[in-house]
Structure formats: C-alpha cells, structure tokens
Amino acid sequence: MVSPARPVAHLTARGGARWIAGHPWIFRSDVRLPPGIATGDIALVHDVEGRLLGQACVSLASQITLRRLTLDERPVDKAFFRARIADAAALRQALFPGEASYRVIHGDADGLPGLVVDRYGDWLSVQFLTPAMDRRRELLVGLLVEQFNCKGIMNRSDASVRTLEGLPIEKGVIHGDVPDPVVMREGRLEIALSLEHGQKTGGFLDQRENHLMAGRYAHGRALDCFSYVGGFALQMARKATQVTAVDSSAQACERISANAERNGLGNVAVACENVFEFLRAAVDAGERYDIIVLDPPAFARNKASLAAGLRGYKELNLRAMQLLSPGGYLVTASCSHHVGEQAFEDMLRAAAADAGRDAQVLERRGAGRDHPVLLALSETRYLKCHVLRMVQP
Ligand code: SAH
Numbered sequence: 001m002v003s004p005a006r007p008v009a010h011l012t013a014r015g016g017a018r019w020i021a022g023h024p025w026i027f028r029s030d031v032r033l034p035p036g037i038a039t040g041d042i043a044l045v046h047d048v049e050g051r052l053l054g055q056a057c058v059s060l061a062s063q064i065t066l067r068r069l070t071l072d073e074r075p076v077d078k079a080f081f082r083a084r085i086a087d088a089a090a091l092r093q094a095l096f097p098g099e100a101s102y103r104v105i106h107g108d109a110d111g112l113p114g115l116v117v118d119r120y121g122d123w124l125s126v127q128f129l130t131p132a133m134d135r136r137r138e139l140l141v142g143l144l145v146e147q148f149n150c151k152g153i154m155n156r157s158d159a160s161v162r163t164l165e166g167l168p169i170e171k172g173v174i175h176g177d178v179p180d181p182v183v184m185r186e187g188r189l190e191i192a193l194s195l196e197h198g199q200k201t202g203g204f205l206d207q208r209e210n211h212l213m214a215g216r217y218a219h220g221r222a223l224d225c226f227s228y229v230g231g232f233a234l235q236m237a238r239k240a241t242q243v244t245a246v247d248s249s250a251q252a253c254e255r256i257s258a259n260a261e262r263n264g265l266g267n268v269a270v271a272c273e274n275v276f277e278f279l280r281a282a283v284d285a286g287e288r289y290d291i292i293v294l295d296p297p298a299f300a301r302n303k304a305s306l307a308a309g310l311r312g313y314k315e316l317n318l319r320a321m322q323l324l325s326p327g328g329y330l331v332t333a334s335c336s337h338h339v340g341e342q343a344f345e346d347m348l349r350a351a352a353a354d355a356g357r358d359a360q361v362l363e364r365r366g367a368g369r370d371h372p373v374l375l376a377l378s379e380t381r382y383l384k385c386h387v388l389r390m391v392q393p
Helices: 013-020 078-095 131-135 137-148 205-217 231-237 250-262 275-284 303-323 341-355 375-380
Strands: 008-011 025-027 042-046 052-058 064-070 101-106 115-120 123-128 152-155 172-176 182-186 189-193 221-225 242-246 268-271 289-294 324-334 358-365 384-391
Touching: 008 013, 008 052, 013 025, 013 052, 042 064, 052 131, 078 101, 078 137, 101 182, 101 205, 115 137, 123 137, 131 137, 137 152, 137 172, 182 205, 189 231, 189 250, 205 231, 205 289, 205 324, 205 358, 205 384, 221 231, 221 275, 221 303, 231 242, 231 250, 231 268, 231 289, 250 268, 275 303, 289 303, 303 324, 303 341, 341 358, 341 384
Parallel strands: 008 042, 123 152, 221 242, 221 289, 242 268, 289 324
Antiparallel strands: 025 064, 042 052, 052 064, 101 115, 115 123, 152 172, 182 189, 324 384, 358 384
C-alpha cells in the first residue's frame, strides 16, 4: 500500500535517464522536490511523465540529493530494513564461515545508503552517514542487536562526510557496553584495537584479506610501513624472520607491541617514526628487505592535491623498490579515491624506472569482499593494493 504521506521527487529527463541506466545517485540539478519535503525523508521517485521509478533517501544538504533504495514502491518499514540487514549478514557468513570480524553493511553496496556497520566479534561499530539513516538510528540499532545479538555498539559518526550532509559529528556507545580495547580475530591472530579512539570505526577491515595475503608472501626481513595496530606486520611475523613496523603515532606503536606480545610474536620491532624519514635513512644505510608493505593514509584527498599526492606515493614506492632484494615483494596500497588504478600503476612504473628496476605484477587487489562495490557505482572503488615482485632487468 502506498502511504499518502510519502513525498514524490520528480526527476528531470537527464535524472531519469541516469536512474534507468542504473545509477543509484541523483544530483541536485537532476531532481525537482516538492515543498515541505524534509532531509532524511524517503521519497517516491517519478520520471518526467509521472511514472514510478522507485524510492530514494533524500538529503537536502548534499549534492547527492537522492540515493536509491528500491526500484518499486514496497513499504520502507521495519521489515524492509530487517531484510536488508539479514541479506548483508548472510553474504558475510557465506564468504567468511566461522569468522566474526568484517564489514557487515557497506552503505549503497548493501542497499542501505549511508549506513556502515563493522563487526569486531561481539561488538559493532556503526556510522550513520546520511540524514535518512541518522534519523532511523533507533530502529536500525534495534535491528542490528536482533540480527547480531551483539554485546555493545559504538557510534562512530565522527566522519567528516557528515558535515556535507548537514549532520553533526558524534561518537559514543549507543548500545550495551564496549570494552576498550576490543579484541578481534584475524586469521590465526588476535588483534586488540579501540573502537572509540581508533581510526575510522576502530580498524581497517578493508585491508583484512590483504593482511592475510601479505602473510602468505612473507619471508626473511619484512617491513610494514604505516602499520597502525600491526595488521600487516603481525601476519608477516608468522612467516618472516624479522619484521619492522613503522608508524608515526605513539598510540599505534604501543598497540603494535602489545598485539605482538599477545600473539607470542617475538620478532617484531616497532619504529615510531615518519615513514619518509625512515625509508630515506634505510636507503642511505644500504638496508635490504625481502618484503615491504606500503599502506599510507590518503595523500590525495581532492583533485587539487592529486599531483602532490602522486609525488608522495612515488617517493615512498621508489624508496621501497630501492630497499627490496632481487625477487623481493612489494605490497603497495593507495586508499585515495582520486587516484585511479591507471594513475596508481603509472606512478608505480615511474618509480620503478627511477629505481632502475622492473617488477612483475602478481596481484591487483582492492578492498576485501566484505566491502563490495556496486557495478553501477564503480566510482566508490577507492582502495588499490598491488603485489609486485622486483626483478633486475
Ligand atoms: N596498514 C594499516 C592501516 C594504516 S592507516 C592496517 O592495515 O591496519 C595509516 C597509518 O599511517 C596510521 O596509523 C597513521 O598513524 C600512520 N601515518 C600517517 N602518516 C604517517 C607518516 N608520515 N609516517 C608514519 N606513519 C604515518
């Protein structure tokens, strides 16, 4: 049944064509909104001829005014959200049987635009990133508790994108109790991290499958740059003779040491330093490594910082290539949305040329499968993670 209260958003011809082509986002200039519509409403979406196209979440502050929820007019009620959450959870259970730490809801890609839910064992860390999700947080929290039977939920709605949506920055426990740190399992390891004070939702679950992958390549002397709580370093420590983890944050470095100890890994050295300086000094000292991981923060946060960002990435990769022994592996990532895969690979090629080396591309990876990308929304693919093997032409 269609509720008479549901507002109707009319797409322009261009907006309608975009919707029909499958794009789940409609921009401000491609839609006409009725008077009285409020941010966070769920609107029926009509084309220029008044035909129903589906339903979408409304955001008045954002350039992305509509985000697709359905292609029909089924009620968007508690049962609707329960089913979407259950479907997202079922995918993760099928992908990672027996595991309990992964992203369970990845926004648009799980049909819940603006809702991000990361599961760390018995605890969840949640971001409400659009007004529609923010307004329904009580309902959503209830459904998450019902689905996951979790002991506590941390609200990490302190991501800066909230300001673009006209939402305040917020953080705090919104259900049960959340210990600090929480302990999650990653493969055979236990990793402790803080859902309240950690970066993003506490950890970088998008790199979880890549941590395990790097562990498979690790041997000899390993170096993990931008280590955070040691995700890459500790998986590599299970196989390598010696691992050095570098991070400039004292808090992160304490966590890496504690996590190494927690897992009985006595071969992890921690350097609380700027990676650029660490690498420069290592090159000057003639150091050699058999595997190096580079997982820097986003250097190019917008188009204007793209050139400078690429210079930063190139310097890191050039130094790492200089430090790798022949046949050594480089696991190199960029989470800058603005650096596309082609630009990333061009940067790597230029770095290799400057280093007088070449490399075999063994893997071109991205975020883990718990961070799916919608085919129609491929611009949300942000993480690149290549595995190279250095060769000496
Ligand atoms: N590799 C981690 C995530 C890295 S997040 C994982 O897989 O879990 C980026 C990290 O880089 C943060 O911990 C931050 O403290 C650190 N960082 C940022 N700039 C740095 C710099 N110039 N030198 C060293 N560490 C830096």
